[in-house]
Amino acid sequence: MSKVPYEVYTEEVEALSVLSPEGKIVNPDKVPDLTDDQLKEIMYRMVFTRTWDDRAVNLGRQGRLGFYAPVSGQEATMVGSVYALDKEDFVCPGYRDMPQLVWHGLPLYQAFLYSRGHQEGGRIPEGVNVLMPQIIIGAQILHAMGLAMGYKLKKQKQVVIAYTGDGGSSEGDFYEGMNFAGAYKLPVIFFVQNNGYAITTPFAKQTAALSIAHKAVSAGIKGVQIDGMDVFAVITAVREAAERARNGEGATLIEALTYRFRPHSMSDDTSKYRTKDEEGIWSEKDPIARLAKYLAEKGLWSDEDTERVREEAKAKVNEEIKKAEKTEKMTVTGLIDSMFETTPHDLEEQKADFQ
Amino acid sequence: MAQMNMKEAIRDAIRVEMKNDPNVLIFGEDVGKVGGVFRATEGLQAEFGEERVFDTPLAESAIGGLAFGLGIQGFRPIAEIQFVGFIFEALDQMAIQAARLRYRSGGRYNAPIVFRTPYGGGVKAAELHTDDLSGLLAQTPGIKVVIPSNPYDAKGLMVAAIRENDPVFFMEHLNLYHAFRAEVPEEAYTVEIGKANVVREGSDVTIIGYGMTVHTATKAADQLAEQGINAEIIDLRTLSPIDIDTIVTSVKKTNRVVMVQEAQKSAGVAAEVIAQINEKAILHLEAPVLRVCPPDTIYPFAQIEDAWLPTPQRVIDAVNKVMNF
Numbered sequence: 001m002s003k004v005p006y007e008v009y010t011e012e013v014e015a016l017s018v019l020s021p022e023g024k025i026v027n028p029d030k031v032p033d034l035t036d037d038q039l040k041e042i043m044y045r046m047v048f049t050r051t052w053d054d055r056a057v058n059l060g061r062q063g064r065l066g067f068y069a070p071v072s073g074q075e076a077t078m079v080g081s082v083y084a085l086d087k088e089d090f091v092c093p094g095y096r097d098m099p100q101l102v103w104h105g106l107p108l109y110q111a112f113l114y115s116r117g118h119q120e121g122g123r124i125p126e127g128v129n130v131l132m133p134q135i136i137i138g139a140q141i142l143h144a145m146g147l148a149m150g151y152k153l154k155k156q157k158q159v160v161i162a163y164t165g166d167g168g169s170s171e172g173d174f175y176e177g178m179n180f181a182g183a184y185k186l187p188v189i190f191f192v193q194n195n196g197y198a199i200t201t202p203f204a205k206q207t208a209a210l211s212i213a214h215k216a217v218s219a220g221i222k223g224v225q226i227d228g229m230d231v232f233a234v235i236t237a238v239r240e241a242a243e244r245a246r247n248g249e250g251a252t253l254i255e256a257l258t259y260r261f262r263p264h265s266m267s268d269d270t271s272k273y274r275t276k277d278e279e280g281i282w283s284e285k286d287p288i289a290r291l292a293k294y295l296a297e298k299g300l301w302s303d304e305d306t307e308r309v310r311e312e313a314k315a316k317v318n319e320e321i322k323k324a325e326k327t328e329k330m331t332v333t334g335l336i337d338s339m340f341e342t343t344p345h346d347l348e349e350q351k352a353d354f355q
Numbered sequence: 356m357a358q359m360n361m362k363e364a365i366r367d368a369i370r371v372e373m374k375n376d377p378n379v380l381i382f383g384e385d386v387g388k389v390g391g392v393f394r395a396t397e398g399l400q401a402e403f404g405e406e407r408v409f410d411t412p413l414a415e416s417a418i419g420g421l422a423f424g425l426g427i428q429g430f431r432p433i434a435e436i437q438f439v440g441f442i443f444e445a446l447d448q449m450a451i452q453a454a455r456l457r458y459r460s461g462g463r464y465n466a467p468i469v470f471r472t473p474y475g476g477g478v479k480a481a482e483l484h485t486d487d488l489s490g491l492l493a494q495t496p497g498i499k500v501v502i503p504s505n506p507y508d509a510k511g512l513m514v515a516a517i518r519e520n521d522p523v524f525f526m527e528h529l530n531l532y533h534a535f536r537a538e539v540p541e542e543a544y545t546v547e548i549g550k551a552n553v554v555r556e557g558s559d560v561t562i563i564g565y566g567m568t569v570h571t572a573t574k575a576a577d578q579l580a581e582q583g584i585n586a587e588i589i590d591l592r593t594l595s596p597i598d599i600d601t602i603v604t605s606v607k608k609t610n611r612v613v614m615v616q617e618a619q620k621s622a623g624v625a626a627e628v629i630a631q632i633n634e635k636a637i638l639h640l641e642a643p644v645l646r647v648c649p650p651d652t653i654y655p656f657a658q659i660e661d662a663w664l665p666t667p668q669r670v671i672d673a674v675n676k677v678m679n680f
Binding site (some may be wrong): 124179341 | 457521
């Protein structure tokens with residue numbers, strides 16, 4: 001891992017790493033406080049997410065899902081970061097961040113409805129503090145900043161987390177959001193999943209900065225770089241950032257170094273820009289295999305457990321995709337009525353053409 | 356009742372709503388301590404505190420995003436974009452994010468935001484301070500566009516806009532801020548968004564305008580009256596949605612229409628107004644509907660803007676054309 005500033009103003013330290021690819025603790029001070037049941041729950045969620053990703057790719061090929069951005073490889077960042085937060089905290093996702101929404105409470109069939117292009121996919125249940133996946137890269141950074149301002153004004157202790165990728169760190173909104181959060185000292189975490197590529201463009205073409213974490217300097221907020229294939233590093237970094245936020249110490253930018261084992265989207269071909277060697281190096285860092293080794297050592301997990309979770313996940317995915325497919329079809333008049341609180345006269349008239 | 360100019364009426368609207376509803380916030384560049392570059396928010400921070408009236412860093416997109424997040428948190432943000440040309444920086448947050456929030460979330464979330472911005476020619480301002488960009492937002496589903504032409508409407512429309520649970524783009528003509536005073540009630544009242552106003556009754560021709568062009572039309576109508584032509588003037592007040600019923604009622608009476616807008620010919624809402632008249636009242640027309648607009652150039656250099664903007668004489672010429680068609 002490259003050397004980046006941990007405390008941006010003072011010293012340089014290694015990217016935070018807690019659990020090695022061999023499943024060994026390499027940083028005992030930073031092991032998150034987790035019970036055995038919590039450890040098993042995290043493992044469960046990561047295996048479930050991987051299985052769901054496998055199934056989603058197939059469902060996409062069968063035409064049963066629409067837009068889908070694969071997530072395999074990023075389970076540690078996606079599962080771990082949300083696990084480190086409270087149910088009341090608010091999640092602002094990018095378009096790849098559906099696992100965070102689901103693990104924060106969005107029913108899976110709604111995630112599938114979103115993929116299929118159904119309005120019901122965005123109707124977040126009451127009490128689930130998430131926004132819909134954001135397609136405009138960077139916009140969610142600003143939304144998180146605004147939501148965090150709301151918590152600050154209401155003197156509530158919740159924090160907000162926003163996700164983007166390495167390419168997203170080149171957007172103006174990324175800087176503006178960090179800068180406002182710094183200026184107002186807002187309780188927000190900007191979590192960048194740096195998987196090395198923005199579609200086909202490698203990170204080196206996004207910026208000359210040594211890291212994304214360095215960019216926190218420009219906003220006067222704390223910047224941290226972590227091993228994003230290490231779920232313990234993710235949980236520790238997010239917990240520390242959340243604690244700082246809740247204590248009124250402001251925003252944190254977390255850069256997690258990760259990798260997507262699959263293409264950017266279903267229409268992307270990684271063989272045009274990635275090498276087998278590179279993919280091999282990263283597959284050895286697999287976040288699931290690494291946690292499995294650690295848990296096996298403690299007698300908390302076995303291959304049979306993985307198999308059981310995979311079967312459970314497949315069954316759940318099948319159930320939820322069927323539920324999505326059975327959801328009542330949308331109507332144009334329904335869309336019209338969902339535009340405003342009270343449908344204006346012009347739209348009211350336009351309904352006649354669709355009844 | 357009090358005598359107020361339009362700027363004072365807008366400030367009064369914000370003030371009464373801030374008193375009525377603790378969730379109303381106003382923020383933007385320099386709106387706090389000094390009360391805005393036009394003093395439209397003067398005194399509000401002193402009265403309501405820095406948590407409700409505050410300055411922001413200089414970044415319009417983030418001002419829009421701040422409003423979006425605060426709206427979800429139950430606040431009613433009034434976000435000021437200092438000059439109209441800078442809305443392009445905030446356009447994603449206004450036209451994509453806020454305008455689509457209710458729809459995208461199937462009603463779970465909404466954006467009760469007022470985006471305020473000054474616009475309007477005739478003040479010899481610097482580049483990109485005065486363009487009439489109303490058409491951009493009027494062509495965006497999910498956001499309403501309001502432009503007052505006088506102090507009474509300005510207060511009533513602003514109160515209504517603040518109370519709306521969907522986003523409103525509220526444009527304030529620079530040349531009308533201090534142009535004249537009028538009677539404005541001191542308490543809160545609303546002027547319905549989506550309702551036009553017949554500001555002058557007439558029988559021979561309908562002239563449609565909004566903002567400053569209502570006054571351009573009035574000057575033209577005064578001279579037309581001397582020629583014996585009785586013009587009816589409609590102030591649109593809301594550019595989206597357009598109050599076509601009020602327009603059609605007038606067209607049925609006058610059978611002739613001229614639309615005056617400060618936006619360039621291919622911009623703005625004149626083309627939409629004409630299309631709707633064609634759909635709903637073509638059999639009542641004695642002549643084609645004409646537009647009086649600036650040409651399709653970029654907004655002019657300050658030295659020549661008076662010639663570029665719609666003038667009463669150009670309105671009179673257009674009316675004479677439709678009268679003699």
